[in-house]
Amino acid sequence: MRPYKACSCRDPETGRLLGKKCPDLAKRRHGKWYARYEAPKVNGKRRQPRIGPFDTETECKAALIEVLGQSGKAGREYDRKITLGEYLEKRHAWRVAEAETGDGLKRSTLATDREIIDLYLKPGLGHLKMVDQLGQDQIRELYTAIRQINRDPEGKRPSEMLRRLLEARASRDGERYSKRPVSESRIKRVHIVLNAALNDAVKVSKIIPENPAAGIFRSKGGAGRKGRAKPLLWTDERVAEWERTGKIPAKVMVWTAAQCGAFLDFAEGDRLYPLWHLAAYWGMRRGELVGLDWPDLSLERRRLHVRQSQPDDELDDVKTEDSDRIVIFDEPTGEVLRAWRKRQLEERVAWGEAWTDTGRVFTREDGQALRPESVSQHFARLVRRYASIRRHHAKGWTPEMIVNRARVSMHEVTMALAGPPLPPVRLHDLRHGSATMLLAAGVPMKVVSEVLGHASESFTSDVYAVVAEELAEDAAARIAAFVPRRNRG
Known part of the structure; x- marks a missing residue:
């Protein structure tokens, strides 16, 4: 187990590697230092791994001492060659x-x-x-x-x-x-x-003495970013700045109740309106909506059991144990879902034998399961369509011109022009909006946490409390402006 010197020179006649037999090893800077040691047997076979190369004999001896100390620990099979x-x-x-x-x-x-x-x-x-x-x-x-x-x-x-x-x-x-x-x-x-x-x-495997990745991750800004991105409310001031510059203030943005209502009014004629309705009112995740089965939904008792999810192309369990939950929805939501059930049955009859019975609540017209990414893309198209209708009208187009040229329905034109500007949000932000509106409406934090499937009330409070308060302040200001008073300026 003593360190030895070797090189990669070859015999000029035979071409064989000289290794420890090279005559030039006596030279100071020729070759490198190596060592072998007895490692624990594997399947009864003797193992003598080699360590190296090292520039000096001192470095080699230090490494050999470290290896011998580690390999002597109970249960350790120290394989220095594994990549x-x-x-x-x-x-x-x-x-x-x-x-x-x-x-x-x-x-x-x-x-x-x-x-x-x-x-x-x-x-x-x-x-x-x-x-x-x-x-x-x-x-x-x-x-x-x-x-x-x-x-x-x-x-x-x-x-x-x-x-x-x-x-x-x-x-x-x-x-x-x-x-x-x-x-x-x-x-x-x-x-x-x-x-x-x-x-x-x-x-567990005891291959290395310490983790070289521990504590080195840094985000783009240098210091590690702590916590998660918290949502911001699309206030009138932020909407005005977005319209002027096109800049979105934060990654996670939440619609006000008026903005969310305007979108739902606009999308009411869309085939997947019931899905948008559930996402906006009850904060279900995209994968939970796509993965929802009819046996887990009771229209009579107004309950749905969130117990599985499809975050990508395959059905899976919900995100966490706390995400497995019962949602008790309101009667208007029940009416929306009953109308959807009727429509899906009509589509099934129309497709006949070509219908694919997946058992899912939300499907394509032929019964096949929805792709989560396609659902997000469809949502984004609706938001862009709302904005484009308002832009066309600002340029002087009449509603009839918009219907004919932009290929949209008169219902969509009417709702987009009657509603407020609709700044961009992601589909997942409807879940954030649901949480903040529930909190702003005075629903207890514990109930909101259970509806969303959060692990704790503290998590819900940490993420949503500030924007919920901002939403409540915004609503209060609107109410004050709505009620006329003669003796107030």
């Missing part, structure tokens, strides 16, 4: 096996992890040995390269790591994965997967 990619594959296989028994992670979580391993971790760092080669510098370089994906390189050639990441995206399923820049939240998700794997490598 990060190999370990990620082993760990993912274990997690898949656990999921198949019903005790592991949800399929959607495993699919996300698989995607992150294939697109980022293996192309970027998978070739590195977990011992000696994988460190903070390499991990930071990966995050830097990810931030450069699909951004203008300004004439610079991509780094080797960025090139590998781009190749991985181009080869996934035979087409380019995405043309959009990678968001900070996505990078944080990559970090979560890597950090968890390296924690397992330290505590």
